[in-house]
Amino acid sequence: MGDGEGHRGVALLLGAVALLAAVVxxxxxxxxxxxxxxxxxxxxxxxxxxxxxxxxxxxxYQVELPVAVVVMGGRLxxxxxxxxxxxxxxxxxxxxxxxxxxxxxxxxxxxxxxPLVTDPAYALPGGGVDLGQRLADxxxxxxxxxxxxxxxxxxxxxxxxxxxxxxxxxxxxxxxAALFGAMAQPFWRRRRLLLGLATGAMGTGLAIxxxxxxxx
Amino acid sequence: xxxxEVASRWRSQAAxxxxxxxxxxxxxxxxxxxxxxxxxEGLAGTRAQVxxxxxxxxxxxxxxxxxxxxxxGLRAQQDALVVxxxxxxxxxxxxxxxHEPALAVGAAHVAASQRLAGAVAETLATTGGEPLDGxxxxxxxxxxxxxxxxxxxxxRQVDLSIAAGEHQLVAVLGLSLVALAGVLAGxxxxxxxxxxxxxxxxxxxxVALVAAVPAVNWLV
Numbered sequence: 001m002g003d004g005e006g007h008r009g010v011a012l013l014l015g016a017v018a019l020l021a022a023v024v025x026x027x028x029x030x031x032x033x034x035x036x037x038x039x040x041x042x043x044x045x046x047x048x049x050x051x052x053x054x055x056x057x058x059x060x061y062q063v064e065l066p067v068a069v070v071v072m073g074g075r076l077x078x079x080x081x082x083x084x085x086x087x088x089x090x091x092x093x094x095x096x097x098x099x100x101x102x103x104x105x106x107x108x109x110x111x112x113x114x115p116l117v118t119d120p121a122y123a124l125p126g127g128g129v130d131l132g133q134r135l136a137d138x139x140x141x142x143x144x145x146x147x148x149x150x151x152x153x154x155x156x157x158x159x160x161x162x163x164x165x166x167x168x169x170x171x172x173x174x175x176x177a178a179l180f181g182a183m184a185q186p187f188w189r190r191r192r193l194l195l196g197l198a199t200g201a202m203g204t205g206l207a208i209x210x211x212x213x214x215x216x
Numbered sequence: 217x218x219x220x221e222v223a224s225r226w227r228s229q230a231a232x233x234x235x236x237x238x239x240x241x242x243x244x245x246x247x248x249x250x251x252x253x254x255x256x257e258g259l260a261g262t263r264a265q266v267x268x269x270x271x272x273x274x275x276x277x278x279x280x281x282x283x284x285x286x287x288x289g290l291r292a293q294q295d296a297l298v299v300x301x302x303x304x305x306x307x308x309x310x311x312x313x314x315h316e317p318a319l320a321v322g323a324a325h326v327a328a329s330q331r332l333a334g335a336v337a338e339t340l341a342t343t344g345g346e347p348l349d350g351x352x353x354x355x356x357x358x359x360x361x362x363x364x365x366x367x368x369x370x371x372r373q374v375d376l377s378i379a380a381g382e383h384q385l386v387a388v389l390g391l392s393l394v395a396l397a398g399v400l401a402g403x404x405x406x407x408x409x410x411x412x413x414x415x416x417x418x419x420x421x422x423v424a425l426v427a428a429v430p431a432v433n434w435l436v
């Protein structure tokens with residue numbers, strides 16, 4: 001190898017290493033950026049999902065259930081009073097009948113605003129109501145919120161982050177390629193060997209980058 | 217025939233060039249190591265931070281949902297008791313006054329209270345049950361023990377994020393030292409094989425070796 005040719009070889013190799021390192025760095029940064037975006041989206045989605053669920057829980061348990069309990073109590077009182085009135089006579093029967101009507105009136109007045117106790121879909125054999133079913137129906141009214149999946153976004157981010165991290169491994173052999181390439185200039189007696197090592201290291205870096213890109 | 221003085225100068229120049237070339241190569245390797253470290257630790261730190269934020273949101277949601285359902289259940293049970301207490305009060309008042317119809321009304325209320333307590337228990341037993349989705353069921357059925365585990369994991373993720381941030385700072389410091397060594401090596405190359413050139417080359421090597429310590433630590 002002539003001296004001028006050797007200089008050119010070193011310069012070309014170092015230029016190629018620098019270019020490849022820049023490409024690898026840019027690609028891994030791009031992947032890391034995409035991963036971070038997905039992770040941040042998973043946080044936003046988690047907050048959105050929990051806010052939606054909390055609002056539905058609050059509505060069923062704090063708005064609907066208290067009214068439902070009042071209606072259930074009114075119905076049971078009316079039932080017990082009516083039963084007692086049927087077995088009584090005189091003033092006692094009249095009072096019990098009157099109280100029965102009062103309770104029925106109260107129930108009629110408020111049960112319109114208590115779908116939990118008027119919809120037979122939620123009725124249970126012991127007089128209670130099915131809160132699991134009711135909350136599920138409430139959640140189903142906003143399917144966009146109920147089907148949010150922050151775990152999937154995080155997993156996708158993890159995948160891209162792993163790919164970006166693996167991509168940077170290619171920089172290590174490229175560093176060695178730069179070392180051998182730089183040494184090839186002053187160590188001219190071993191130039192051929194050093195350029196060979198540098199080319200091998202660069203090839204290794206390139207292979208790692210391509211494999212990660214293709215398989216990652 | 218080359219004069220001995222000229223030969224000595226050439227040898228000295230060759231040694232200078234070799235030391236500078238190896239330094240440049242070492243700087244390239246160190247820069248690569250720090251770039252890899254920075255990328256890895258940066259991603260690990262962000263991931264831990266994100267996981268910590270998600271777990272914090274999850275813990276807050278579980279606390280909110282489970283306490284809401286628990287408090288509502290407690291209130292429903294109290295409402296059932298109030299019906300019974302009202303009935304008993306009417307019975308006591310009726311006994312004192314000798315008012316038989318009020319006594320019968322009170323007894324009916326007490327009986328209704330017992331049935332209402334049963335209905336409320338039946339109702340509360342369905343909390344978080346089928347066909348509710350797993351996520352919402354997990355929120356309303358969350359126990360203190362589960363929430364404590366989530367909070368502990370959240371704290372661990374925050375610690376991981378802090379540790380990764382510290383490692384990242386070390387990487388940035390290493391890159392800064394490597395850049396300094398690179399600049400010194402460049403100036404030394406411009407100055408050439410004089411006193412100043414050798415001095416700068418030596419300082420550049422020292423800076424590069426100082427930077428190599430955290431790089432090797434991280435790799436090991």
